[in-house]
Amino acid sequence: MQITTFLQSSSPRMGLGRATSMLLAILLTLVGRTAVAQQVGSSTADIRNVIVTSGVSTSTVSTTTYDAIQSTAGAGRFAQRNFGTLDVNDGRLLLQGGTVEITETNDETYDRAFINYGVSSGTFASPPLGLAQTIELSQTGYNSSTGVRTFSLSNAARDILALATVGGTNSGSNRFDVTVNASGSAPDGNGGFDEVVITGSNVRRRSVFTATGIPSTVNINTNNIQLAADGNATPSPYYFPNTGTAPQFPGFNFTSSQNAGGTPGAFDINNGQLRLLNTAVTTNETGASSVKSVILYYRTRTTTGVVGAFNPITLTQSGDINNGVRTFVIDPASTNNTNSQPNLIATPAVTAVGNYVVEVYYQANVFNSSASTTTTVTYPSSSNSSFAATFTVGGIPIATTIWTGGINDNWFDAGNWSAGVPTATTNALVRDLGAGNSVPYPNIYSSVVRTVNDIPNGTVLYNNATSGPAQTRNFIMGGSSQASRSIARLVVGQLQVFGDFVNTYDSFIQRENTITEFAGGDQNITGGTFTRVDISGGGTKTLGTLTGLTGDTKPKTSGVMNVSESINFLTPGVYAAAANPLAVNPFTNLANNAGILSTDITSPSANRIVLADRGATNLNNGAQLNGETDNAFLFGFVVTTRQGVKTNENRTYGNIGIELNFMGANAPGNVDVTRNTVESYSPLAGRFGIRRIFGVRPSDAATNSGGLNATLVFHYRNSETVNLNGPNTQTPGTGSIPEERLTIFVSQNSGNTFRLVGRDGPVDEVKNTVTRTGVTTFATLTLGDIDNPLPVKLVAFTATRTGNAALLNWTTASEQDNAGFEVQVSTDGTAFRKLAFVASQNANSAQKTNYTYTDQEEGKTGTRYYRLKQVDTDGTESFSPVRTTSFNGAASVATTLAGYPNPFTNKLEFNLDATAVGDGMAHVQLIDMTGRIVREQKLQVINATLTLTDLDGLRSGLYLAKVTLPNGTTQKVRVQKQ
The missing domain is CATH 2.60.40.1930 (Macroglobulin (MG2) domain)
Incomplete structure (x- = not known):
């Protein structure tokens, strides 16, 4: 197939450049590139062959390279070929790619070539169809003497049969056409370059096939998968398991930019990073079937030997369903994912240097509402199949030294360890020594001399005056239960941990006025009980997520960090002049970047930071959170309590970012305060809060004596006001709120609706605070946009059976730009339909407004589900909670x-x-x-x-x-x- 594009002006005035500009929009669409100036090239492109996999079943499938040069029918040719009758469930028809040759002329250079293809109902005689699908090929050769450049691809696996049956229709005779186009550059005569294209949209090769059978109601299509080597947070490119865009995931060999132990391209076994960052999966559903969830399963294994189980990652639906199509992605903070972006080098299967395989497959959980059944659909669909790629691990494993206690309890005595005192580059393992064993567990007395009973001038037990802090890479506390566990005590000084901290059974003991510092890069911390915690060294310190560490037993996910004194982010200079001895770190280099301490916000009861109430250990101030900046902060859930809060005393609640001073006669009693810096409310399009949410719960609301009244100061970080309004509460979006428009909102129903609290005067953009006096409601608090307020609407909604009718009542506290309410009903709680529309009584109102509607439809049976769709004047929509009423039995029986x-x-x-x-x-x-x-x-x-x-x-x-x-x-x- 030879394509030559030549453009000649029909008018001397028009010229080549103007004619080219008229075609620019069309050519940009075909090629998918953007250019300031673009010309149609004079080079030629030949499509040499097309590679197709076909067969009526998996047992008869074969891959054939067809001649695409000839335009007439014949043996081994693609043109005029009939691929026969194929069942849409059992048959196979895949376009794998082919070869394109470009003969370059006039100093044009082409760096991209594409096979365009399309499928539609029809025969050879049917009118030509648009070719909306493309496969980009990879350059495989160049002959400088002839100017011929070659592009090829042989494993695209584009499912042609699926394109013929989208939505369960379009079975019967189908046309399958291919053509080619390319793009490159040519000198513009002024020392620069113009973009040039070759397009073959009017010349093509065509084939046919017949589709039969009823398609599956749900299909899965993996659009891409993304793995990041060496910890790159924004890697490129994406890898595609089922398309022709290079590079391919199946069969791809991932390499590291580091040279691990002399092995080129290998990942270091100790700190290598090959992280599964993201994927995009689309599902197509029809009829009564709907996809409830999609799970990505992954595992690593050696190329030979024992094969372990797959690990699940529950994907998050991104956006709404559109014509039966849903999209699912990895959410870094996704619900119930203990490690939603796992490092494949740190998985349990990777225990030594060598070659490894990573495998993935997908499973959709499908609910059929007509049959009330749940089934699963997997991709790839064939049994015991998965997508697989490879990587190599090299380097020398970091040594682990094991506590033996052979001499005494001194951490710094080499004779107490199997391989010497732990250092920042060696792991320390303290095993459970077992019942009845008299061997002592380690005690850390750093930078001091310990004497008998610690009496001055007493007999020296051991001299650690020059020891510096105790150090270790991974610190692993062994054990199998709370009753069978090891012990380690930080008695004096400091412990620096540069790797993961495995304290599964809370057996690490830290005494007052000591420091536990997490000083490495990315670290995992199971949690525990601490006095002072310092964060340094950069990276993310993840609470409660462990992979690949064993100790005495398989690690378990934990995640509560109880802190009695302080958590300090050691950003440069923060503590250099501190007068409080609890805020001085005598060992750490203050020039280090601090890093981020992260919790799993989806399990706040099991994965949280708890700052202690006021007590002797924290100078009666309560445990404090110090040194947070936009680059060093606690990203997650923190909780603290203050007992017996009095009036007219300003409380900062551990310096977590909220100040409350209760005024008047009523004291709040005990006050619980929580902070969430992962999520942001976005209940309506274009209306959202910042990524900081406080929960304030006084134990005594004083409702019988006039209530509470307080001055509230809301602190925020600049980075919490951007990347908002994502597809869910956790995932970043593109919205932002200018600082000068920030104001306080409160919700008493978990963020479903909000009420404006307001602010006194302008925002303090230097101190990053918003202040409000006279606050009387204490619940869920956040900052929103004063010009695009969070919804301040529904406060009550009921549905009550009255005879054979249902009476719906609802109340709004206030309304803004409210067009009205669409009343919806469902018989299964999933599929809702419109009953009526009730217009707003006042589109903008600050008054309480009551509404009512009676559902008088005939033939009601079973349970009916009701909800309201509130519609703004600009078309923005939001939904109420669901209410139910039963129409089983007599009218007096109500659900x-x-x-x-x-x-x-x-x-x-x-x-x-x-x-x-x-x-x-x-x-x-x-x-x-x-x-x-x-x-x-x-x-x-x-x-x-x-x-x-x-x-x-x-x-x-x-x-x-x-x-x-x-x-x-x-x-x-x-x-x-x-």
């Missing part, structure tokens, strides 16, 4: 408790009868079918709603939910975990 969604995955919401239930604490139990209580929790009833979260750990099956309400009554409902 007062319903679980939603049902089946549930990781979250279960209970909707109560708001006419009979007030706000207060409820007791919730989940009971399995054996009668065992598997989840028990006290929850606050807010607007007749209770919400249980973090339910992924429950097994699939039926459960009985038992709820004891604030008024003492008990209600039950049967729910299913899918």
Whole structure:
């Protein structure tokens, strides 16, 4: 197939340049490139062959290279070929690529070549179709004497049969066409270059095939997968497991830029980084089937030997469903992913230098609403199949020295260790010595002389005057349970940990006025009980995530860090002149970058930082968070409590960024404060909060004596005001809020709706604070945009059965640009339809407004689910919580408790009868079918709603939910975990 593009002006005035500009938009679309100036090239392009895999089943599949030069039918030719009748489920028709030759002329140089292809219903005689699909080829040769440049690709695996059956339609006879285009550059005559293209959109080779059968209701397509070598946070390129764009994931050999132990391209076994950063998966669903979740499974293994199990990463849906298509991606802070971006070099299978394989496959969990069944679809679909790539590990493993206690309890005595005193480059393992063993565990007395009973001038037990801090790379505390564990004590001075900290059973003991410093780059910390913690060395210190460390037993995920004195980010100069001895680090180089301390925000009860209340160990100030900047901070969930808070005293709650001074006659009692710096509320498009959320919970709301009143100072970091309004609360977006527009909002229903608190005067952009006096509501607080406020709307919504009708009532506290409410109903809790539209009584109102609607549809049976879609005047939409009403039995029987969604995955919401239930604490139990209580929790009833979260750990099956309400009554409902 030879394509020559020649453009001649029909008018002397028009000229080549003007004619070219008229075609620019079309050519840019074909090639996918952007240029300031672009010309059509005079070179020629030949498509030499096309490579196709075809067969009526997997057992008959074969890959053939077809001649694409000839335009007439014949043996071994692509043109006029009939690939036969193929079942859409069992058959195979894949375009793998081919070869293109470009003969360059007029100093043109082409660096990109493409095969364009398309599929549509039709025969050889059908009109030509647009070729919207492309495969980019890789340059494989250049002949300088002839000016011929060659591009090839042989493993694109583009599914042509799937293109013929998108959405379950378009079966029967189909056209499958291919052509070619290329792009490059040519001298512009002024010392620069213009972009030039060759396009063959009017010349093509065509084939046909017949599609039969009913397509699967759900298909998975992996668009890309991204792995980062050597810790690069923004790697390039993406790797594609099922497309022709180079480089390919299947069969790709990942290499390191470092030379590990003399092995070129190998990853260092101690600190190599090959991190699985991201993937993009699309699913296509039709009919009654819907994709509830997609899981990526990965594992590493040696090229020979034992093969271990796959590890799951639950992907996050990005955006809304569009014509049956959903997109799923890796979320770095995704729910229930203990390591959502794993380092493949640190997985348990990588134990020695050598060659390794990384394998991945995908699984979609599909719910069929008509059959009420859940099934799975995998990709690749063939049994025991996965995508695989390779990498090499080299270097010399870091030595581990093991505590033997052969002489005494002195950490700094080499005779107590199997391979000498640990250093910053060696691992320290303290094993569980077992019951009845008299061998002492290590005590750290750094930079001091220890005497008998620590009496001055007493007999010297050991002299550590010049020891400096105790150091270790990975610090592993062995054990198998809380009752069988090792012990290590930091008694005097400092311990510096440069690697991971494995303290699974909280057996590391830190005494007052000592320092535990996490001084490496990226580190994992299981948690524990600490006095003072210093953060230095850069990188991210991740709480509660461990991979590949064993010690005496397989490590477990933990993640609570209890701190009694302080957490200090050692940014340059912060503590150089500190007068408080608790804030002085005598050993650390203050020039080091501090780093980030990170928690898993999806499991705040199990993965958090706890700052202690006021006490003697922290000079009666409470544990403090010091030295946070935009480059060094706590990224996650922190909680602290202050007992017996009085009026007219300003409290900073551990310096976590909120100040409260309660005024007047009423004191708040004990005050719990939480801070979340991972998530930002974005309940409506274009309306969002910053990435800092406080929860303030006084134990005494003084509701019977006039309530509480306080001055509130809200601190923020500049980086928390950008990258907002992402596809979910955790993932970064593109929105931002200018500092001068920041103001305080409060929510009393977990961020569903907000009320404006406001601010006094302008924002202090130097101190990064927003201040408000006269604050009387204490719940969930964040900063939003004063010009694009968070929704300040729905405060009550009920649905009550009255005979054969359902009466819906709802109330707004205020409205802004509100067009009205679309009342929606569902019979399965998933698919909602419109019943009516109730217009706003006042589109902009600061007054309480009541609404009502009666559902009088005939033939109601079973449970009906109701919700409101609130619509702004600009078209922006938001949804209310769901309310349920039962139409089983007589009209006097109403459902007062319903679980939603049902089946549930990781979250279960209970909707109560708001006419009979007030706000207060409820007791919730989940009971399995054996009668065992598997989840028990006290929850606050807010607007007749209770919400249980973090339910992924429950097994699939039926459960009985038992709820004891604030008024003492008990209600039950049967729910299913899918």
